[in-house]
Amino acid sequence: MIYGKNLIDGAWMGSDEVLVSADLDGQEFAQADAGQVEAAGLAARRDFRAYAGTTRAARATFLRKIADEIDVLGDEITATAMKETGLPEARLIGERGRTTGQLKMFAELIEDTKYLDMRHDVALPDRQPLPRPDLRLTHRPIGPVVVFGASNFPLAFSTAGGDTASALAAGCTVIVKGHGAHAGTAELVGQAIANAIEACDMPRATFQLVQGSGQSVGKGLVQHPEIRAVGFTGSFGGGRALFDLCHQRDLPIPFYGELGSINPMFCLPNAVESRGVEIGTGWAGSLVLGAGQFCTNPGIAVMVKGAAADALETATVTALQEVAPQKMLTDGIHAAYTSAVQSFADLIEEIGGCGVADAPRYALPALFKVTAREWMANPQLQHEVFGASGILILCNGVAEMQALAEGLEGQLTCTLQMDEADTSLAQALMPVLEEKSGRLLANSFPTGVEVASAMMHGGPYPASTDVRSTSVGTLAISRWLRPVSYQGLPETLLPEELKQ
Ligand code: NAP
Numbered sequence: 001m002i003y004g005k006n007l008i009d010g011a012w013m014g015s016d017e018v019l020v021s022a023d024l025d026g027q028e029f030a031q032a033d034a035g036q037v038e039a040a041g042l043a044a045r046r047d048f049r050a051y052a053g054t055t056r057a058a059r060a061t062f063l064r065k066i067a068d069e070i071d072v073l074g075d076e077i078t079a080t081a082m083k084e085t086g087l088p089e090a091r092l093i094g095e096r097g098r099t100t101g102q103l104k105m106f107a108e109l110i111e112d113t114k115y116l117d118m119r120h121d122v123a124l125p126d127r128q129p130l131p132r133p134d135l136r137l138t139h140r141p142i143g144p145v146v147v148f149g150a151s152n153f154p155l156a157f158s159t160a161g162g163d164t165a166s167a168l169a170a171g172c173t174v175i176v177k178g179h180g181a182h183a184g185t186a187e188l189v190g191q192a193i194a195n196a197i198e199a200c201d202m203p204r205a206t207f208q209l210v211q212g213s214g215q216s217v218g219k220g221l222v223q224h225p226e227i228r229a230v231g232f233t234g235s236f237g238g239g240r241a242l243f244d245l246c247h248q249r250d251l252p253i254p255f256y257g258e259l260g261s262i263n264p265m266f267c268l269p270n271a272v273e274s275r276g277v278e279i280g281t282g283w284a285g286s287l288v289l290g291a292g293q294f295c296t297n298p299g300i301a302v303m304v305k306g307a308a309a310d311a312l313e314t315a316t317v318t319a320l321q322e323v324a325p326q327k328m329l330t331d332g333i334h335a336a337y338t339s340a341v342q343s344f345a346d347l348i349e350e351i352g353g354c355g356v357a358d359a360p361r362y363a364l365p366a367l368f369k370v371t372a373r374e375w376m377a378n379p380q381l382q383h384e385v386f387g388a389s390g391i392l393i394l395c396n397g398v399a400e401m402q403a404l405a406e407g408l409e410g411q412l413t414c415t416l417q418m419d420e421a422d423t424s425l426a427q428a429l430m431p432v433l434e435e436k437s438g439r440l441l442a443n444s445f446p447t448g449v450e451v452a453s454a455m456m457h458g459g460p461y462p463a464s465t466d467v468r469s470t471s472v473g474t475l476a477i478s479r480w481l482r483p484v485s486y487q488g489l490p491e492t493l494l495p496e497e498l499k500q
Contacts, residue, residue, distance in 0.1 A: 086328065098155070136494065148232040149178050178211040194207070454473065
């Protein structure tokens with residue numbers, strides 16, 4: 001059952017200001033006030049040492065318990081998320097499995113000490129000209145962290161999503177700033193975590209859920225003096241504003257923001273010749289997944305012009321014509337999509353779909369075509385459009401394709417569609433694409449981010465604000481850890497994992 005309250009220091013609290021959810025039949029959600037934001041930060045700080053001091057085994061049990069509690073509320077979570085986001089049932093059930101899977105993955109990760117990347121330099125008392133001390137290094141949790149729920153993944157990148165799971169695994173207390181687009185889903189998942197806190201006897205401010213606007217609650221949390229790191233997925237503008245705030249603080253803190261990417265797909269000549277239709281159909285499928293509201297949506301396909309490219313284009317257009325209108329996540333995201341599609345239509349040739357559907361919040365795919373020269377010359381065409389909009393870019397030859405790759409901004413992903421006969425061109429592109437993106441793919445599509453130890457989901461700015469960090473996969477835990485060296489300390493003072 002949804003109460004419309006915030007979880008602060010172990011208690012569900014209301015406030016004077018409420019958000020009324022039209023999706024949930026007028027359910028009211030308390031918007032945290034400044035005093036509650038302050039209290040959440042202080043409680044997260046107060047309980048940080050106790051939580052950071054829990055054993056890895058206890059935290060692993062806690063993470064698994066959260067997963068179990070989410071499953072207990074599973075049907076209610078799915079039904080609520082369907083109403084709030086418009087996403088279909090199968091997708092939300094899948095996303096719940098991914099969310100509980102992530103929690104269990106981090107539980108398993110911390111049962112072994114490998115993630116702590118420990119080092120030990122044994123003392124050399126007789127070394128000349130100076131003795132070497134005993135030096136041991138491990139990683140300690142960074143402190144209380146704030147996680148912003150993402151609009152497009154109400155479960156896997158929100159309340160108990162990847163950032164929360166990895167931060168709790170690391171030993172950090174977590175405050176989630178819920179996304180207003182799915183306040184009810186956020187609260188239900190928050191209830192599951194609260195149940196797990198109680199069952200596992202964890203400190204009560206181990207996890208808190210604070211709902212409210214970015215301008216008040218979001219800014220208040222990242223500026224709270226006790227917060228030590230922030231995780232974020234969302235828009236370029238919002239992410240950049242919060243990044244700047246984190247760095248302007250008296251005590252600057254890391255801000256791990258995933259902001260936006262157009263995920264270029266380079267379709268190399270032999271692959272286009274031999275299987276252009278297959279690539280075009282596959283591109284259309286990837287483009288419209290989840291109404292295109294994926295950060296890894298392949299927004300541009302780059303190829304050399306000619307008959308084979310024409311066949312790929314026809315296949316893409318044909319496949320997109322089959323797609324029914326899809327509901328978008330929020331009115332704001334829908335408005336941003338239709339306005340971006342309209343601005344493209346004013347600039348370049350529209351070859352399939354117009355983006356606009358008749359029902360409110362519903363959208364259709366849109367496909368455009370442009371020359372590589374025009375695309376490179378116009379920065380307006382190079383921004384992410386959040387939704388099922390794609391641009392087919394035609395090059396005058398492979399040199400122009402290479403020039404386009406050189407001019408790209410940082411990306412989450414870059415994809416090569418290639419046959420064996422394309423290998424030398426692919427080899428020439430590789431050093432450029434490696435520099436531009438966090439994940440390189442061959443002969444598949446970038447939507448569908450595997451939760452696995454070798455996954456990198458991040459990339460050079462503006463794809464993310466920290467090129468060294470990922471929000472998916474086991475490496476994500478390093479966001480919330482900091483290295484500490486222990487020099488010559490007696491064993492009784494060392495962290496458990498550093499003892500002989
Ligand atoms: P958003 O507007 O960036 O909002 C994300 C979160 O940040 C929300 O909690 C929001 O609070 C807060 N926020 C935004 N601007 C802020 C600011 N200046 N100061 C403090 N807090 C701020 O993203 P969204 O609502 O998810 O969707 C809007 C657009 O973001 C989409 O159209 C799309 O372009 C992009 N997006 C990208 C990705 C991706 O994976 N790259 C994912 C989702 C969305 P409020 O809700 O109160 O503003």
